[in-house]
Amino acid sequence: xxxxxxxxxxxxxxxxxxxxxxxxxxxxxxxxxxxxxxxxxxxxxxxxxxxxxxxxxxxxxxxxxxxxxxxxxxxxxxxxxxxxxxxxxxxxxxxxxxxxxxxxxxxxxxxxxxxxxxxxxxxxxxxxxxxxxxxxxxxxxxxxxxxxxxxxxxxxxxxxxxxxxxxxxxxxxxxxxxxxxxxxxxxxxxxxxxxxxxxxxxxxxxxxxxxxxxxxxxxxxxxxxxxxxxxxxxxxxxxxxxxxxxxxxxxxxxxxxxxxxxxxxxxxxxxxxxxxxxxxxxxxxxxxxxxxxxxxxxxxxxxxxxxxxx
Amino acid sequence: xxxxxxxxxxxxxxxxxxxxxxxxxxxxxxxxxxxxxxxxxxxxxxxxxxxxxxxxxxxxxxxxxxxxxxxxxxxxxxxxxxxxxxxxxxxxxxxxxxxxxxxxxxxxxxxxxxxxxxxxxxxxxxxxxxxxxxxxxxxxxxxxxxxxxxxxxxxxxxxxxxxxxxxxxxxxxxxxxxxxxxxxxxxxxxxxxxxxxxxxxxxxxxxxxxxxxxxxxxxxxxxxxxxxxxxxxxxxxxxxxxxxxxxxxxxxxxxxxxxxxxxxxxxxxxxxxxxxxxxxxxxxxxxxxxxxxxxxxxxxxxxxxxxxxxxxxxxxxxxxxxxxxxxxxxxxxxxxxxxxxxxxxxxxxxxxxxxx
Numbered sequence: 001x002x003x004x005x006x007x008x009x010x011x012x013x014x015x016x017x018x019x020x021x022x023x024x025x026x027x028x029x030x031x032x033x034x035x036x037x038x039x040x041x042x043x044x045x046x047x048x049x050x051x052x053x054x055x056x057x058x059x060x061x062x063x064x065x066x067x068x069x070x071x072x073x074x075x076x077x078x079x080x081x082x083x084x085x086x087x088x089x090x091x092x093x094x095x096x097x098x099x100x101x102x103x104x105x106x107x108x109x110x111x112x113x114x115x116x117x118x119x120x121x122x123x124x125x126x127x128x129x130x131x132x133x134x135x136x137x138x139x140x141x142x143x144x145x146x147x148x149x150x151x152x153x154x155x156x157x158x159x160x161x162x163x164x165x166x167x168x169x170x171x172x173x174x175x176x177x178x179x180x181x182x183x184x185x186x187x188x189x190x191x192x193x194x195x196x197x198x199x200x201x202x203x204x205x206x207x208x209x210x211x212x213x214x215x216x217x218x219x220x221x222x223x224x225x226x227x228x229x230x231x232x233x234x235x236x237x238x239x240x241x242x243x244x245x246x247x248x249x250x251x252x253x254x255x256x257x258x259x260x261x262x263x264x265x266x267x268x269x270x271x272x273x274x275x276x277x278x279x280x281x282x283x284x285x286x287x288x289x290x291x292x293x294x295x296x297x298x299x300x301x302x303x304x305x306x307x308x309x310x
Numbered sequence: 311x312x313x314x315x316x317x318x319x320x321x322x323x324x325x326x327x328x329x330x331x332x333x334x335x336x337x338x339x340x341x342x343x344x345x346x347x348x349x350x351x352x353x354x355x356x357x358x359x360x361x362x363x364x365x366x367x368x369x370x371x372x373x374x375x376x377x378x379x380x381x382x383x384x385x386x387x388x389x390x391x392x393x394x395x396x397x398x399x400x401x402x403x404x405x406x407x408x409x410x411x412x413x414x415x416x417x418x419x420x421x422x423x424x425x426x427x428x429x430x431x432x433x434x435x436x437x438x439x440x441x442x443x444x445x446x447x448x449x450x451x452x453x454x455x456x457x458x459x460x461x462x463x464x465x466x467x468x469x470x471x472x473x474x475x476x477x478x479x480x481x482x483x484x485x486x487x488x489x490x491x492x493x494x495x496x497x498x499x500x501x502x503x504x505x506x507x508x509x510x511x512x513x514x515x516x517x518x519x520x521x522x523x524x525x526x527x528x529x530x531x532x533x534x535x536x537x538x539x540x541x542x543x544x545x546x547x548x549x550x551x552x553x554x555x556x557x558x559x560x561x562x563x564x565x566x567x568x569x570x571x572x573x574x575x576x577x578x579x580x581x582x583x584x585x586x587x588x589x590x591x592x593x594x595x596x597x598x599x600x601x602x603x604x605x606x607x608x609x610x611x612x613x614x615x616x617x618x619x620x621x622x623x624x625x626x627x628x629x630x631x632x633x634x635x636x637x638x639x640x641x642x643x644x645x646x647x648x649x650x651x652x653x654x655x656x657x658x659x660x661x662x663x664x665x666x
Contacts, residue, residue, distance in 0.1 A: 040456065080646060084646065084650050088650045088652075088653045089653055089657075090652060091652075093395055094645070094649055095646070095649050097645075098597075098642055099642075101593060101597070101641060101642040101645065102638075102642025102643060102645075104635075104642075105636070105638025105639035105640075105641070105642055106642070108633065108635030109633055109636055112633050219635070224461075224464050227460050234454065268472055268476070270468045270471040271472060273468045274464070274468040277461040277464040277468075278465060280461050281447070281453070281462070284447075284453045284458060285447050285453045289451040289452065289453075307314070307316075
C-alpha cells in the first residue's frame, strides 16, 4: 500500500475544511445551551442553511451573499422552535426533533430545481509572499474566509460569554432562570435571541457544506453533521475553545477514513464510513462517564421550560 | 393583551382535541404552502387526507404502511412515557431486518412453518440488542441516549450497505447489491390474513402487541413504574424504582418492536434487503407516538393518519407532480402544531387589561 500519497500538510488543509461545518454549528448550539435551551434541531437548521445559501449564491453569483442567506434562513427556521419552546412551553426534545424532520423536508422541497448545478466558487485567501511559503503558507494562509471567520467567531463567543455583562446574563438564564427572572431579565426573550444565533450559525455551517465542501445541492447532504455538532458541545464541556478541538478532531477522523478509502485499504468502505459516528459515541461515553464533572459543566437549567407566572 | 394562566387541572377535552386541531391546522397551512407552489390546495389536501381513506385500493395499502409505523411508535411511546428518548428506531428497524433476514437467508431452501417465527424472534432480539447499546451506555456511563441512539442509525445504515454488498448479497443477483427476495419464497414471506384489508401477519402481531402495551401501561406494576419515572423521577426513586432497569426495559422493548417492524417490512412490502431499505419509518413513528398522545389507541389512529399521508403523497407525486419531500414537510408541520397546541391542556389563554 502506498501511504506516500498522504501528505500531512494536504491532510491538515482538508481536515480544517471538514471540521468547519461542525465547528460553526457547534459554537452556535453552545450559546443556545448556555442560555438553558437544548435545541436538537441543529441538523434541520443546517440543511435549511445549506439550501438557502445555495439558492442565494447561485442566483446572485456571490458566495458571500449565499452565506448571508444561509444565516438568515437558519435563523428564521429556528424562530419556529424558539416560539414553540419559549412562548408555548413545548417540550424541547420533541420540538427539536420536529425541527429536524421539518427542515429536511422543507430543504428538499426548496432545492428540487437546484440539483446538479455548481455554485459560484468561494474565493481563497491569497497573500503575496505568504501563501507561497512552503508548509506554513498552505497551513495558515491558503484557506477561504469562512474558515478564518469561524475561528474569529469562536473567540467572539468566548469573549461575549466570559467577558461581557450580556454574556453573564445569558449564562444566568441557563444556570438559574428563576433568579435571572427575579433580577428583571426577560428570560424568554434572551433565550429567543440565543436560539436565533444558534440557527444562524447552523445555517452557515450548512452553507459551508453545500457551497464549499461538496459543492453541490443534494437532499439530506448534511448527513448527520448537525447531530455530531450536538455531541461536540458535550465533548467541549460547554467551553468555546474546546469546540475547536472537538471539531478539528472529527475533521481529522473524517479525512483519515476518506483517505484510507481512496487508498483502497483492505477494510471495506462501509466500515470506514461508520467511524465518525462510532467515535462520536465513544467520545460521549468518555465525557459523560464522570458524572460529577459532567453535571458541573452542563448548564443547570438545560432543557427546562420557563414560564413567568407573575 | 393575552396571557397564559395555568389551569387547576389539565383539561381532558383539550387532551383529545389537540391532535385534531393539529391535523386541521396542518391542512390549512399546508394548503397555503401548496398555493404558493402553484398547486391546487384542495386537490392536494383531498389526495393526502381524504382519498387514502375512501379509495378501496388505497385502503388495502393503508394498513400495510400503518402497521410498521404503529408497531414502532408503540415501542417508542413506552420509552417516551418514562422520559427515555430513543430516537434511533430507524437503526433498530434496519438491524431487525438484517438479523431476521440473515436467518431467513441462512435457511434458504429449507421449508417449515417455524422459519418465519424464528426470523421474527431473531429480528426482535437484534433490534433489542441494538437499542440496548444506548441503554447500557446511559446506565453505566451516563451517555445521552438521544445522541447515541441516533448515531447508531448511521452505523446501522452503513452495516446494511456492507452486508448487501457482502455476505447477504444474492448469489444469483448478477452482483447487484441486494439480497434474495424473501417475500417471493414461501417459507420466508409474510402471509396475508385478510387480503382485502391489507392486514397481513405483521399487522396481526402488531395489534396483539398493541393490546399488550395497553395492558402493560394500564394494569401492570411495571407500567406504573414507567409512568412514574417519567412524571417524577425523584418520587420514583423513593418508591424503589431502579432507573437503570426502566431505561433498559423501555429501550429494549422499543428496539424489539422496531426490529420486528423491520422484519415485517422485509418479508412483506420490501421483499429484499437493499441500500434503500430504510425509508424513514423510524423517524415518522416519533410523530405517530406524539400525535397518538403516547396512548395505544391514539397511536393506532395516528398511525393510520400518517400512513394516509404517505399513500396520498405517492398519489400526489404522480397526479399533481408534488415532490416527495412535501409529505415530510407536512409531517414535521403536524408535529409542530401538535406541540404548540399542547399548551392548551395545562394552560388557558386569558385576556388581561394592562395594569398601570
